[in-house]
Amino acid sequence: MEEFSVLIGGKAGSGIDKAMLILGHLLNQCGYRIYIYHDYPSLIRGGHTFSIIRAAKTRIGAHRDKIDVLLALNRETIDLHHTRLNDDASVIYDSNAVKEFVLSGQTHALALPIGKIVKEENAHEVMRNICMIGAFAKAIGIPMEALAKVITENFPKETELNLKIAERGFAAAETVKKIAPPAAEPLPLISGSQAIGLGLIKGGLQDYVAYPMTPTTPLLHFLAEQANEFSLKVIHPESEIGVMLMAVGFAYSGEKTAVGTSGGGFCLMTEGLSLSGMSEMPVVIVLGQRPGPSTGLPTYSGQTDLHFALSAGQGEFIRFIVAPGDLEEAYYWSAQALNLAWKYQIPAIVLTDKNLNEGIGNFDISLVKEMPEIPLPVWDGKVPYKRYADRESGVSPLAFVPRKDAVIKVNSYEHDEFGITTEESAVTKKMQDKRLRKEKYLREELKGFRQINSYDDDDRSTALLCWGSNKGVCGEVAQKLGLKMIQPVVLCPFPEDALREALRGVKKIIVVENNATGQLGRLIRNYGFRADEMILKYDGRPFALDELETSVKEAIR
Amino acid sequence: MSQTNLGTYSPNTWCPGCGNFSILNGIKTVLNELKDTAFPLENVVIVTGIGCHAKIADYLNVNSFYAIHGRTLPVAEGIKIAKPGLKVICFAGDGDAYGEGLEHLVFAAKRNIDVTVIIHNNRSYSLTAFQYSPTSFIGFKGRSTPKGSIEAPLNPLELMLASRATFLARGTSHGLPLLMHLFKEAIMHKGFALVDVLQVCVTYNNLYEYYAKRVYELQNHDASDFTAALTRIREWDYNSDDSIALGLFYRKEAAAYEENFAPSPITAQERDFRIKQLLRQSI
Numbered sequence: 062m063e064e065f066s067v068l069i070g071g072k073a074g075s076g077i078d079k080a081m082l083i084l085g086h087l088l089n090q091c092g093y094r095i096y097i098y099h100d101y102p103s104l105i106r107g108g109h110t111f112s113i114i115r116a117a118k119t120r121i122g123a124h125r126d127k128i129d130v131l132l133a134l135n136r137e138t139i140d141l142h143h144t145r146l147n148d149d150a151s152v153i154y155d156s157n158a159v160k161e162f163v164l165s166g167q168t169h170a171l172a173l174p175i176g177k178i179v180k181e182e183n184a185h186e187v188m189r190n191i192c193m194i195g196a197f198a199k200a201i202g203i204p205m206e207a208l209a210k211v212i213t214e215n216f217p218k219e220t221e222l223n224l225k226i227a228e229r230g231f232a233a234a235e236t237v238k239k240i241a242p243p244a245a246e247p248l249p250l251i252s253g254s255q256a257i258g259l260g261l262i263k264g265g266l267q268d269y270v271a272y273p274m275t276p277t278t279p280l281l282h283f284l285a286e287q288a289n290e291f292s293l294k295v296i297h298p299e300s301e302i303g304v305m306l307m308a309v310g311f312a313y314s315g316e317k318t319a320v321g322t323s324g325g326g327f328c329l330m331t332e333g334l335s336l337s338g339m340s341e342m343p344v345v346i347v348l349g350q351r352p353g354p355s356t357g358l359p360t361y362s363g364q365t366d367l368h369f370a371l372s373a374g375q376g377e378f379i380r381f382i383v384a385p386g387d388l389e390e391a392y393y394w395s396a397q398a399l400n401l402a403w404k405y406q407i408p409a410i411v412l413t414d415k416n417l418n419e420g421i422g423n424f425d426i427s428l429v430k431e432m433p434e435i436p437l438p439v440w441d442g443k444v445p446y447k448r449y450a451d452r453e454s455g456v457s458p459l460a461f462v463p464r465k466d467a468v469i470k471v472n473s474y475e476h477d478e479f480g481i482t483t484e485e486s487a488v489t490k491k492m493q494d495k496r497l498r499k500e501k502y503l504r505e506e507l508k509g510f511r512q513i514n515s516y517d518d519d520d521r522s523t524a525l526l527c528w529g530s531n532k533g534v535c536g537e538v539a540q541k542l543g544l545k546m547i548q549p550v551v552l553c554p555f556p557e558d559a560l561r562e563a564l565r566g567v568k569k570i571i572v573v574e575n576n577a578t579g580q581l582g583r584l585i586r587n588y589g590f591r592a593d594e595m596i597l598k599y600d601g602r603p604f605a606l607d608e609l610e611t612s613v614k615e616a617i618r
Numbered sequence: 619m620s621q622t623n624l625g626t627y628s629p630n631t632w633c634p635g636c637g638n639f640s641i642l643n644g645i646k647t648v649l650n651e652l653k654d655t656a657f658p659l660e661n662v663v664i665v666t667g668i669g670c671h672a673k674i675a676d677y678l679n680v681n682s683f684y685a686i687h688g689r690t691l692p693v694a695e696g697i698k699i700a701k702p703g704l705k706v707i708c709f710a711g712d713g714d715a716y717g718e719g720l721e722h723l724v725f726a727a728k729r730n731i732d733v734t735v736i737i738h739n740n741r742s743y744s745l746t747a748f749q750y751s752p753t754s755f756i757g758f759k760g761r762s763t764p765k766g767s768i769e770a771p772l773n774p775l776e777l778m779l780a781s782r783a784t785f786l787a788r789g790t791s792h793g794l795p796l797l798m799h800l801f802k803e804a805i806m807h808k809g810f811a812l813v814d815v816l817q818v819c820v821t822y823n824n825l826y827e828y829y830a831k832r833v834y835e836l837q838n839h840d841a842s843d844f845t846a847a848l849t850r851i852r853e854w855d856y857n858s859d860d861s862i863a864l865g866l867f868y869r870k871e872a873a874a875y876e877e878n879f880a881p882s883p884i885t886a887q888e889r890d891f892r893i894k895q896l897l898r899q900s901i
Contacts, residue, residue, distance in 0.1 A: 089901070249900035259893050265886070268700070290892055294699060294879045299725040303692040306685070306722075310696020313663075313683055314704075318696075336686055426897060462681045462697075462704060463660040470675070472684040473668070481628045482676050482684065 063118055064093075065240070066125050068142055069193070070111030071134030073104055079215075080132075080190035081112035082250075084197070085421060086211045088116040089250045091203065091242035096533070097421035098124040098603065103275075103359040109137055118243045122387050122422060122533020126605040130201070132193050133159060134175075151237050153196050155189060169237050171200060178229045184222055191223050195230025202239030205231050248423040253413065253530075254279035256388040256424060257347055258287065260395030263432070267316040268294045270304045275359050276349040276415035277321035301326035305333030305344070312342040313471060315461030317399055319345040324353050324366050331373045334408055338378025340471045341449070341457070341496065343402035343409070347395070350414040352601045361601025362415035364529055367580040370410050371553055377493070379500040381409040382553035386514070386532025388424045390550060391417060393432070397510070400435040404506075405456060405499050412552065414575070416603040417530035430511075442466060447478040451491065455498035504554045512551040515563040521545040522568040523617055526592065528552065528581050534604045535573050538613055544571075549581070557588040569593045571616050575603065622650055622659065628676040637791030637817035638738060641709070642674055644798045645736075648805065649680070656806065662705045665694040667714035670745045670819075671738035674709050688719025691726040694733045695875075702732070702876045705805060712739040716752040716774050727781035727810045729875040734804045735812045737774070740819035741856070748822045755857045771856040778812050779848055779868060785811035786847070786868040790829055791818050796864060803866065809874050816862070829862065836865035844868065 067088075069080050078099065085095050093116035102108040113124045128145045131138070133154040139162055146152070151169040157176030164170060175192045179185075191212065198208045208231070209224055216223045251259075258280055261269070271281040285295045294316075298304055304320050311318040322330060327348050337344050348370055352363035370382055381401050385391040395411055402409035440446055440458035446467035450457045457478075460467050470480030475492060477483050483492075516536060524545035527535040532548050539546035547563045549556065564570070572582040572592040577599040582592040594616040598604055624646045632638050653659045662680045666672035668687035675684040685693045690708040698706045708715075715723050715737055726733060742760065743749040749760040750767040753774065757766035775786050785807040789797040797815065804811035816833075818826050832854075840846050847868035854860045884892075 247901050249897040251897070251900050255900075259896070262889060263893060265889075268696075270696075287896075290896075291889060292882050292884045296699070298692065298695075299721050302689070303722055303725065306689045306692035307696040307699075309685075310665075310683070310693040310698075311700050312696075313693070314697045314700030316700045332686060333689070336689075340683075424897065424900070426894075462663055462701065463658070465658070465660050468660075468679055468681055470682045470684070472675070472682075473686050474684060476684075480682070480684075481626060482673070 064116060065129040066113055066115045066127065067130040067132065067197070068111055068113050068128045068145065069132040069134070069190070070109065070138030070142060072106070073101060073108045073110045074106035075110070075134050076187040076190035077101070077110045077112055080194060081114055082421070083191070083194050083211055083215055084114045085250050086215065087194070087198065087203065087208055088114065089247045089423070090207060090211060091240070092245040092247060093117060093243060094120050094245070094248070094423050095250055095421070096121045096124055099419055099421070100602070101360055109141060111138065111142065118245070120423065120425070121537065123537060123604070123606050126607045130197065132197055134189055134193065135159065136162070151200060153193060153200060153234070155193070171196065171234055171237065173230065173233045175230065178233065179226060182222065182226055182229065184226055188223065188226050192226045192230035195227035196234035199231045199234035200237045202236050248425050250421060251388065251424045252279060252419060252421045253388060253391050253417040254419065255283055256391040257395045257411065257413065257418070258283045260392035261319050261345065261399060262287070262291050262293070263392065264396030264399030265317045266293060266319055266399060268296070268308070268311045268318040269321070270296045270298060270307050270311070270318065271321040272297060272301045272304050272326055274323045274326045276351055276362070276418040277323060277347055279419060280321045280347060301329035302333065305330040306336070308344045309333055309337055309340065309342045312344055313462070317403060319347060319399065321347040321349070323349050323351050324369065325356065327366070327369070327373065335374035335376055335378065336473050337408040338374060338380065338496070339376065339473050341406040342471065343406050345398045345402050345409045345411060347411045347413065349418045350412065352599065358601040360415070362530070362575060362603050363599065363601060364414055364575040364580065367412065367552065367584065370412050371584070377497070379407055379497060379503070380553055381405070381407060381503065382412055383409070383551050384412040384529040385417065385550065386529055386548055388422055389428045392424070393429050394550065396432055401503065403437055404435050405503050406459070407499065412529065414530050416575075420530065440467070448480045449476060449478045449492065449495070451478055451495045454502045455495045456502070500554055507551055507554070507556065510551070512549065512556040513559045513563050514548040514550060516540070516546045520566060522566060523571065524564065524567045524569070525571050525573055525613065526581065526585070527573040531573050531575065531604065534606055534609050537606055538609050541610065542613060542617070544613070544617070552584070555584065555588065560585065560588065560590065564590065569617070571596060571613065573604070573609065575599060622653070624649060624679050626677060626679045630677060631673065632670060633821050635820040636670070637740065637819065638670060638674065640791040640794050640797060641736065641738060641815060641817065642677055644794055644801055645678070648798050648801045652802065652805065657705055661703060662707065663697055665690045665697070665706065665708045667710045667719065669711035669714050671709050671711045671714070688714050688717065689722065690715065691719060691722035691733070691735070695726060695731050698731060698733055699876045699879055707734045707736065707805065709736050709738065712737060712741060712753045713743045713751045716772055724777070724781045727778050727783035727812070730782060730784050730809045730872050731875040732809055734807070735810075736801065736804070737812065737814045738817045739774070739814050740817045740823055741825070742819055742823035744819050744822050753856050773851065773855050774814055775851045775867060776848070779844070779851060783812055783868070784809035784870040784872050786851070787812070787866045788814045788816065788864050790816040790833060790864060792826065792829065793833070793864065796835060800866065807869065809872055832859070832862045833864050834861055836863050836867070839865070839867070841866045841869045
């Protein structure tokens with residue numbers, strides 16, 4: 062098979078997240094390229110959770126609605142997902158948990174007494190997931206040794222028991238359809254959160270401050286786990302207000318800091334964001350979007366906060382906003398956001414969503430561009446220190462406490478070059494001009510970056526225009542239907558010249574977004590571009606490949 | 619002792635007779651003294667909120683972060699955790715620390731981070747032209763409560779004691795020798811220290827006479843005794859006309875929060891190597 066998709070589902074708390082990782086690693090080891098979509102409700106136990114693991118011979122960044130193998134730990138999984146089954150699909154289910162049901166004639170059903178096996182081995186019920194994976198391996202013709210390797214690597218505790226149960230599942234099943242795995246080298250299989258975390262580390266992160274909020278909680282967990290390894294201080298304070306202000310304090314002491322949140326937490330951070338703009342204290346905000354307004358759908362995905370990110374915080378100050386579209390971009394731009402925030406002493410927002418943060422796929426570091434060091438504008442000590450010295454570039458030289466030869470004063474009020482409060486009209490104008498002037502130089506520097514991705518640069522006159530995590534799904538659909546795909550990565554300062562260049566020859570623009578109002582469509586209107594069609598999905602679920610293909614076909618008909 | 623003029627060119631805009639002058643002069647004297655005996659001036663960072671008190675950032679020629687209303691503490695905590703060798707002193711108002719930013723105050727005390735907090739407690743919002751504050755008495759006729767405040771005040775020291783603060787003291791802006799003594803002890807205390815300064819606002823809430831009649835200095839009080847501290851703190855609830863104790867209520871030695879972050883910087887090469895290593899483990 063060129064590609065296939067496996068869905069595993071069960072009650073929340075029945076080990077679906079661990080199972081999806083094992084399945085992902087197993088197929089990754091076989092040389093497939095992997096993409097995993099994880100769908101879970103906002104609760105700890107009960108409720109339905111499922112994951113779709115898609116395996117293909119080429120790089121992928123999206124899932125399909127249709128599946129080839131359904132692994133059902135309970136009846137609900139079959140009821141909810143049987144309509145996804147391709148012709149000739151297989152269903153493997155726990156016959157101790159699922160009683161009679163009817164499937165279409167083509168489907169191959171494999172009933173296994175998984176609950177009974179787990180009981181016989183005196184194992185915890187959650188290990189039904191491993192028994193199921195053992196059966197799956199046999200069903201598609203993967204040898205037990207390959208599975209044993211993956212289990213051993215992923216279960217440092219109770220390894221033997223897990224192996225035993227996987228073997229029992231393997232023995233109980235039969236081979237339905239043997240896959241012919243590609244002969245490719247496996248690549249690291251990581252989540253978007255891990256890619257962002259590693260990127261921040263690459264950019265020189267010293268401190269990470271966050272209050273837990275889906276979908277950036279996994280980033281907090283990842284960095285907390287890695288704190289010792291990478292000499293990070295990871296702090297979870299009282300609120301997002303505390304988070305942002307603490308980050309600004311870290312910046313004053315000269316430490317590169319990032320914070321992470323979602324829309325609701327970002328609301329609380331906006332006061333501190335504006336302080337970051339005025340006091341010129343750099344901070345990186347990883348803003349993982351989910352559907353709102355308010356609490357919305359906490360564990361689902363959306364692209365609802367673009368305009369919020371663009372305009373959050375009182376007053377006028379410059380910011381850098383980047384929306385990476387895949388793991389490599391997440392890594393690269395998280396690092397660069399930190400570098401650029403520090404060089405220009407501004408806030409930078411890495412705008413992501415649940416789909417990117419919690420999606421899992423192959424990370425190919427060879428696709429990441431080199432990142433030459435961006436030197437900081439450091440004070441040379443030759444003239445008396447002024448924290449807000451007015452230079453042509455608007456960027457003042459940096460010095461950090463403690464210095465015998467400098468008093469370092471920063472201020473949330475309008476202030477003079479030394480940092481003392483002012484209400485004088487001339488100084489007010491001069492200092493606001495100084496801060497805003499940085500944008501010109503930032504824009505100029507960004508021209509050296511790939512701010513807009515444009516694929517299939519020939520004469521195709523219809524373009525899919527998307528941003529963020531829709532890169533993967535739009536790329537595949539565009540390729541299949543012979544369309545151009547354009548993805549602005551930098552969203553502020555908006556690269557209008559680069560977009561104009563990318564849109565040369567395009568007669569029809571189809572905007573694809575995960576929100577109800579077409580926020581990118583609205584943004585490009587400011588620069589004189591107009592979306593001809595909008596394909597919007599705002600039910601919290603990302604576009605599946607087959608689903609988007611159908612919508613695009615309708616739009617271009 | 620070598621006197622350094624710690625002033626700046628910023629014109630002082632406090633009302634004549636404002637209690638803030640005592641706090642400013644007191645801290646200048648204390649910092650001058652400590653720079654010869656304890657730590658150099660460049661190690662000092664002051665963090666202020668917003669309100670009349672906060673102008674002290676402009677008037678003191680030391681490192682400063684003139685922050686926003688209610689948020690001195692998280693800023694101070696970030697500065698201190700990054701560089702534990704610094705002496706970080708917050709100046710905050712009663713509206714500022716006991717109102718808008720109360721959560722931060724409670725959590726900073728809970729963490730026992732080594733930061734000194736000096737509260738300019740004039741028991742009124744003054745820069746915003748006279749409203750009641752979290753420590754105003756019942757019946758306070760500010761411009762947002764023209765018929766008199768219907769809320770009882772907080773007892774901030776009681777709240778701070780419950781929040782695990784390890785140094786708690788009270789002074790007044792008219793008792794400079796005691797105030798300077800308390801500032802010095804608070805700054806030298808390893809851990810979270812708060813000095814509540816009953817600061818007279820001559821324009822809106824002049825309690826000079828009121829305090830003069832009621833204040834007394836704590837005698838024979840064992841500041842290491844939690845129960846005794848609580849009893850003395852509860853003597854006056856910021857509302858009644860009881861006598862008002864001044865001095866050190868409570869002091870306890872305990873590990874400071876920032877000590878938990880041992881610095882072990884890594885080089886860019888090590889970082890790259892470990893990133894690659896982690897990626898290899900993810901195959």
